[in-house]
Amino acid sequence: METIDRKNILLVDDHKPFRDSLTKILSGEGWQIFGANDGEEALEILRREIIHLILTDLKMPKMDGVELLKVAKTIRAEVEVILITGYGTVDTAVTAMKDGAFDYIQKPFKPREILKLVRKALEKQALVVENRMLQEKIKDFQRFDKIIGSSPAMKKVLEIVAQVAPSSATVLIQGESGTGKEVMAQAIHDMSPRVNKPFIKVSCAALPETLLEAELFGYERGAFTGAIARKEGRFELADGGTLFLDEIGEVSPTVQVKLLRVLQEGEFERLGGTKTIKADVRLVAATNVNLLEAVEKREFREDLFSRLNVITLNLPPLREREEDVPLLAYHFLEVFKIKNKKNIEGFKKEAMDVMLQYHWPRNVRQLENAIERAVVLARGESIIPEDLPPEILKAVFAEEENQGIILDDKRISIRLGTPMEEIERQVIEGTLKFSKGDKNIASKILGISSRTIYRKIEGEKEEKSKDEGEVIEGQGDELPK
Numbered sequence: 426m427e428t429i430d431r432k433n434i435l436l437v438d439d440h441k442p443f444r445d446s447l448t449k450i451l452s453g454e455g456w457q458i459f460g461a462n463d464g465e466e467a468l469e470i471l472r473r474e475i476i477h478l479i480l481t482d483l484k485m486p487k488m489d490g491v492e493l494l495k496v497a498k499t500i501r502a503e504v505e506v507i508l509i510t511g512y513g514t515v516d517t518a519v520t521a522m523k524d525g526a527f528d529y530i531q532k533p534f535k536p537r538e539i540l541k542l543v544r545k546a547l548e549k550q551a552l553v554v555e556n557r558m559l560q561e562k563i564k565d566f567q568r569f570d571k572i573i574g575s576s577p578a579m580k581k582v583l584e585i586v587a588q589v590a591p592s593s594a595t596v597l598i599q600g601e602s603g604t605g606k607e608v609m610a611q612a613i614h615d616m617s618p619r620v621n622k623p624f625i626k627v628s629c630a631a632l633p634e635t636l637l638e639a640e641l642f643g644y645e646r647g648a649f650t651g652a653i654a655r656k657e658g659r660f661e662l663a664d665g666g667t668l669f670l671d672e673i674g675e676v677s678p679t680v681q682v683k684l685l686r687v688l689q690e691g692e693f694e695r696l697g698g699t700k701t702i703k704a705d706v707r708l709v710a711a712t713n714v715n716l717l718e719a720v721e722k723r724e725f726r727e728d729l730f731s732r733l734n735v736i737t738l739n740l741p742p743l744r745e746r747e748e749d750v751p752l753l754a755y756h757f758l759e760v761f762k763i764k765n766k767k768n769i770e771g772f773k774k775e776a777m778d779v780m781l782q783y784h785w786p787r788n789v790r791q792l793e794n795a796i797e798r799a800v801v802l803a804r805g806e807s808i809i810p811e812d813l814p815p816e817i818l819k820a821v822f823a824e825e826e827n828q829g830i831i832l833d834d835k836r837i838s839i840r841l842g843t844p845m846e847e848i849e850r851q852v853i854e855g856t857l858k859f860s861k862g863d864k865n866i867a868s869k870i871l872g873i874s875s876r877t878i879y880r881k882i883e884g885e886k887e888e889k890s891k892d893e894g895e896v897i898e899g900q901g902d903e904l905p906k
């Protein structure tokens with residue numbers, strides 16, 4: 426995440442004492458300040474240095490603040506500009522907002538006021554830059570069209586895809602719900618020489634056995650009640666292209682046998698028909714159940730499995746590719762802000778932190794839904810934690826609560842706000858573990874008597890059990906009769 430520390434600010438004002446005092450206030454915050462006496466000098470600096478924010482007086486000789494604003498934006502599109510106005514020029518400043526000024530501030534102002542405004546402008550600037558950087562990263566993956574991901578795990582998958590897509594090899598895609606199995610199947614088709622032929626999808630779980638058979642292989646007139654005309658199956662429709670069999674793990678044994686034959690011989694008959702039909706189809710199958718386990722449980726034919734399992738893509742769950750969360754979040758932000766006609770620059774750091782911490786059980790689809798909701802709800806220029814679904818906030822918050830103290834072998838990490846008593850107890854218990862329960866050694870390490878250790882640990886246990894007794898009783902009394 427971009428932060429607003431270490432940013433460069435260009436201060437333009439022809440009144441040196443004013444410039445000096447403002448420089449003092451701003452550099453106190455750690456920002457580097459460049460000073461310019463007029464617009465021309467300002468532009469010179471702007472061309473030379475990476476400037477994040479310009480604070481400029483409105484009325485100046487040679488070039489006024491509005492003109493400077495316009496030129497500056499052409500030199501450095503992502504620079505933010507705050508106009509400083511004197512009495513009587515507020516109207517001009519208000520108009521300048523349309524030319525892309527971040528805001529204006531009227532002289533005289535208090536240090537607190539200017540600092541607040543500068544911080545806000547720098548935060549926005551950081552968001553814009555971050556957004557652009559991510560957009561560029563996303564472009565790197567444009568050859569995969571709609572697939573976003575630059576985590577090592579996804580890169581590996583995409584490499585395999587790029588390698589196998591041009592062939593006609595059968596591909597088995599495994600992954601939890603919402604990990605992108607379908608987008609991956611589509612990408613394989615799009616990157617293959619079959620791209621101009623059909624991509625046909627069949628959801629195997631959605632149909633009962635006979636219907637699925639009819640759907641896959643087609644039927645002749647009169648094959649079953651209601652078959653009033655001959656119908657081509659999906660295998661025929663996909664001829665020359667790709668057939669995507671979604672949720673292949675749900676296919677019944679009968680259909681499994683028929684699929685095996687198509688895979689082995691590339692031929693089949695329509696239901697109720699005798700004519701053997703050949704189809705040139707590339708098969709991509711997906712499953713969110715572990716097919717190998719299904720084979721072991723004899724729910725799935727081993728021979729069919731090995732025919733499908735020529736090339737296997739294992740899509741990692743989103744929680745195992747944290748790096749992709751910001752990329753995906755910004756990608757979906759772009760999609761939904763256009764759809765909802767909203768002007769949102771990005772995510773507040775706190776919101777991104779929540780998204781990075783969450784475990785996303787329903788993976789990319791869940792993230793996509795969360796962002797859509799956030800875009801609809803957002804009232805500001807960036808998405809804040811409160812815009813995210815409550816179940817996500819709750820889960821992350823609950824996790825944080827439990828992490829008051831994190832223990833490993835020889836270290837503990839303590840969140841601010843953890844009660845002293847809790848800290849003492851954890852340190853003592855940790856040390857006792859280290860001393861293999863020897864209170865004497867522990868007391869030497871900690872520099873307290875072993876009696877104190879006993880009192881803090883054992884005594885506390887007694888106290889606690891007493892306490893708990895009381896609490897339970899108390900609650901019982903409070904229950905409505």
Ligand SMILES: Nc1ncnc2c1ncn2[C@@H]1O[C@H](COP(=O)(O)OP(=O)(O)OP(=O)(O)O)[C@@H](O)[C@H]1O
Pocket residue numbers: 571572573574600601602603604605606607608609713789790793
């Ligand atoms: N890498 C990705 N880049 C961009 N969008 C993605 C990516 N992965 C998934 N998505 C999006 O997430 C949603 C879920 O993806 P998809 O339908 O492919 O998942 P799935 O694994 O088939 O899920 P299910 O098992 O529930 O059918 C889709 O809207 C898809 O566009």
Ligand SMILES: [Mg+2]
Pocket residue numbers: 606607671
């Ligand atoms: Mg799917």
